[in-house]
Amino acid sequence: MSFQTDTIHAGVPSSGHAYGAVMTPIFQTSTFVFEDIGKTKGYDYTRSGNPTRAALEECLRVLEGGSSAVAVTTGMAAIATVLHLFKAGDEIICTDDCYGGTARLFKTLEAQFGLAVRFVNLQQPETLSAALTPHTKAVWIETPSNPLLNLIDIEAVCTLAASHGLISIVDNTFLSPYNQRPFELGADIIVHSTTKYLNGHSDVVGGAIVSNRADLDERLKFLTNSLGTCAQPFDCWLVLRGIKTLAVRMREHEKNAQAVAEFLASHPLVKKVFYPGLASHPQHDLAKRQQRGFGGMVSFELSGDAEDINTFLRSTRLFALAESLGGVESLAEHPASMSHASMDAAHRLSVGITDQVIRLSVGIEDGGDLLADLESAFEQVDARKRTEHKARRPVAASTL
Numbered sequence: 405m406s407f408q409t410d411t412i413h414a415g416v417p418s419s420g421h422a423y424g425a426v427m428t429p430i431f432q433t434s435t436f437v438f439e440d441i442g443k444t445k446g447y448d449y450t451r452s453g454n455p456t457r458a459a460l461e462e463c464l465r466v467l468e469g470g471s472s473a474v475a476v477t478t479g480m481a482a483i484a485t486v487l488h489l490f491k492a493g494d495e496i497i498c499t500d501d502c503y504g505g506t507a508r509l510f511k512t513l514e515a516q517f518g519l520a521v522r523f524v525n526l527q528q529p530e531t532l533s534a535a536l537t538p539h540t541k542a543v544w545i546e547t548p549s550n551p552l553l554n555l556i557d558i559e560a561v562c563t564l565a566a567s568h569g570l571i572s573i574v575d576n577t578f579l580s581p582y583n584q585r586p587f588e589l590g591a592d593i594i595v596h597s598t599t600k601y602l603n604g605h606s607d608v609v610g611g612a613i614v615s616n617r618a619d620l621d622e623r624l625k626f627l628t629n630s631l632g633t634c635a636q637p638f639d640c641w642l643v644l645r646g647i648k649t650l651a652v653r654m655r656e657h658e659k660n661a662q663a664v665a666e667f668l669a670s671h672p673l674v675k676k677v678f679y680p681g682l683a684s685h686p687q688h689d690l691a692k693r694q695q696r697g698f699g700g701m702v703s704f705e706l707s708g709d710a711e712d713i714n715t716f717l718r719s720t721r722l723f724a725l726a727e728s729l730g731g732v733e734s735l736a737e738h739p740a741s742m743s744h745a746s747m748d749a750a751h752r753l754s755v756g757i758t759d760q761v762i763r764l765s766v767g768i769e770d771g772g773d774l775l776a777d778l779e780s781a782f783e784q785v786d787a788r789k790r791t792e793h794k795a796r797r798p799v800a801a802s803t804l
């Protein structure tokens with residue numbers, strides 16, 4: 405089946421559900437009746453398994469093309485569960501501009517449990533070899549990165565990792581399996597924050613782990629059950645429903661994001677635009693090669709001071725000032741003070757996240773309305789700059 409057909413049918417039994425229900429029912433129950441001692445109808449307790457969750461897991465497994473999947477409570481729960489595959493003394497190489505929460509968890513586990521992490525710029529895949537030690541067990545990739553949309557060549561990194569016997573883990577949240585299929589490029593494990601594009605409606609937090617290695621499938625299921633990180637039935641139902649429109653949504657996100665990126669690139673108040681769909685993006689060719697599309701996230705540097713940034717973010721009507729991404733509605737945020745505030749300023753600047761960077765999650769509203777909203781916010785910034793300029797002049801004159 406094509407991907408788009410799978411988004412609608414994967415996980416739904418072809419025979420339909422009880423009573424002929426077309427959609428997966430919500431099995432909102434903690435426990436299941438045994439038919440006899442030692443005999444169940446397939447489920448005994450919801451932490452260990454639940455039919456609504458199983459439907460979502462099958463859907464995610466099919467969409468990523470893996471051998472198994474588990475649905476968990478949040479993206480961070482997915483990451484925490486995967487990290488339990490490792491033990492004290494093991495070392496993980498992680499891309500240096502990964503999600504802030506991922507870096508924070510790595511640092512915590514390193515300080516408290518002795519799981520070592522090395523943050524490395526993996527844009528040049530060869531740097532992986534230089535960072536290897538006899539204790540290295542895995543490589544952690546996130547591409548495109550947040551918020552600067554830098555890419556990592558997944559196939560090159562996974563090939564190198566495999567030659568050293570490492571487990572390759574890819575956080576595929578930013579593009580979703582519609583736009584990027586890491587297993588086809590050699591990855592072993594994919595993690596998701598389903599909070600973002602997979603659910604797509606900003607009404608649930610969720611996560612997922614998909615494996616493509618038979619030797620890891622059972623361990624990941626065991627860990628999810630042991631740690632209790634599994635997702636709740638109602639949340640699973642919402643994500644399942646969201647996924648049915650994933651392909652349609654992703655095409656609209658991308659169409660609008662491309663238009664927004666081109667608009668920004670031509671705007672005099674914009675210093676720099678970060679979007680892999682622009683020919684000017686330094687890794688545009690890699691994006692075309694390893695992604696099916698360029699996604700819905702666009703970042704840019706506004707030329708101006710802190711007050712100009714505030715003016716811009718206060719002035720948009722459709723782009724709401726909020727963290728998170730991947731929902732049908734457009735959002736804008738300021739990484740330095742919001743999503744990346746937990747990263748210290750020196751680390752932020754070293755990877756290029758200046759105080760002027762604004763990140764947009766471009767929604768699926770009418771594209772013309774989105775451009776008009778941005779234009780009117782720029783006009784407010786421009787108006788402020790002009791009144792500032794006027795207000796300053798008499799002071800300058802009096803000091804002469």
Ligand SMILES: *Cc1c(COP(=O)(O)O)cnc(C)c1O
Nearest residue numbers: 478479480503577597599609610
């Ligand atoms: C949001 C996000 C996470 C964390 O997911 P939660 O659902 O918020 O726990 C992890 N990785 C990436 C790339 C994200 O954007």
